Amino acid sequence: MAAAGPWPGLWVVVVALLLLLLLLLWRRRSGxxxxxxxxxxxxxxxxxxxxxxxxxxxxxxxxxxxxxxxxxxxxxxxxxxxxxxxxxxxxxxxxxxxxxxxxxxxxxxxxxxxxxxxxxxxxxxxxxxxxxxxxxxxxxxxxxxxxxxxxxxxxxxxxxxxxxxxxxxxxxxxxxxxxxxxxxxxxxxxxxxxxxxxxxxxxxxxxxxxxxxxxYDRPASYFKETPLDLQHNLFMKLAKDYEPFRPRAVSPGAESSAFTRRDGSSGSVLKARDRPALLISSTSWTEDEDFSVLLRALEDYERFIEEGAELPALVCVITGKGPLKDYYNGLIQKLHFKHIQICTPWLEAEDYPLLLGSADLGVCLHKSSSGLDLPMKVVDMFGCCLPVCAIHFECLHELVKHNENGLIFRDSQELAKQLKMLFLDFPSLEGKLASFRENLRVSRQLRWDQSWDRTVLPLLGNRE
The missing domain is CATH 3.40.50.2000 (Glycogen Phosphorylase B;)
Known part of the structure; x- marks a missing residue:
């Protein structure tokens, strides 16, 4: 006699589905x-x-x-x-x-x-x-x-x-x-x-x-630039688990996080030029984002420093969960940088906006499978007035305006050149990076609640 095989299980599922449909029809009521x-x-x-x-x-x-x-x-x-x-x-x-x-x-x-x-x-x-x-x-x-x-x-x-x-x-x-x-x-x-x-x-x-x-995706109200005291609290919290955020002595008897106020003004113990730049990306670690592009660009950035370019050290934070995270963590562990540190944390929902609002530059590697959607991570970054470098795809121009609120690149070499150009005058308030940030500040972007009320609420009509 032939083996029963898995097909009887299919009939069980089909029968259960029909019974559920009948029960749902029976329960239907007005209201x-x-x-x-x-x-x-x-x-x-x-x-x-x-x-x-x-x-x-x-x-x-x-x-x-x-x-x-x-x-x-x-x-x-x-x-x-x-x-x-x-x-x-x-x-x-x-x-x-x-x-x-x-x-x-x-x-x-x-x-x-x-x-x-x-x-x-x-x-x-x-x-x-x-x-x-x-x-x-x-x-x-x-x-x-x-x-x-x-x-x-x-x-x-x-x-x-x-x-x-x-x-x-x-x-x-x-x-x-x-x-x-x-x-x-x-x-x-x-x-x-x-x-x-x-x-x-x-x-x-x-x-x-x-x-x-x-x-359009719009940032929620809590995506905004992070005040100095909240930056410090966040970095101290992250320092418990992630080496790049560990405190270090910066003057006799003084200790601070590895990062300070973006503009280097008074109130920070560490000179702004001496601190690393904070680069951030977020991902679901899926096939529509190739993070080897970023890793190759960071290798070029490290080479620029070794060749004498006056660039800040980088801390690169890549947040998120997903199926390819272990694969890319394996690649990251094989890199031996002197001037770049990479960590891949999973952040609580409340900490993610604070980190975006504390960063110096965002990187987006999302390449739409259809060419028709936009990366929400960039929307959130813009809500925090954080400029981005984003990889090119068809309708990206609906969000990222090249040379206005960020830069668009096509490969790792172009990204590396953009990082070098943006960070050569870091943390000056006169360079491209500062200009992009100021453009985002004055753009007064529509927030989610306003956009939703204009677009979705009319579809629902009066409350039923």
Missing amino acids: GAGRVCVAVLGDLGRSPRMQYHALALARHGREVALLGYLQSRPHRDVLRCQNIRLVPVAELSGLRVGPKLLQYVLKVLVQSVQLLYTLLRIDQPSYILLQNPPGLPSIAVAWVAGLCWGSKLIIDWHNYGYTIMSLSHGRSHPLVLVAKWYEKLFGRLSDYNLCVTDAMKKDLWVNFKIKAVTL
């Missing part, structure tokens, strides 16, 4: 006034835009169910908000049955049941606001739940799932083609759509026939 489900099939702590959505809705009196994985702690404003209830989704692991394709199918089916069950448990919402990607299976499940609840579905398009998948499999892989068909089909079933750039808005209409409204 849901003032309630919104904000959902992402990902880590809530690393989904700042969805946290911002939840806070904006709560500010307008909505009851919010914020649904997703609880791997990292969300911002304390979310945790303290009485109108926001966290709805955890258990992350799947251990589905190692049969070939990889079968594993993927099983995972999607199990996630469908799991997500639908979780949506079933919350109070009926009037809207389901869903992040895409990841959209498989969350778009279809959210649409089904909305159909049964009588809720309207809003998709917030951050990128395309199929283009991210193509980084590993290639554009012509069957899974990628199925994912594209899926996003196109179910994306059309939404009631409203938001997206992050005008380029994506155009692409959604031309290729998917989906009408969307552009809601």
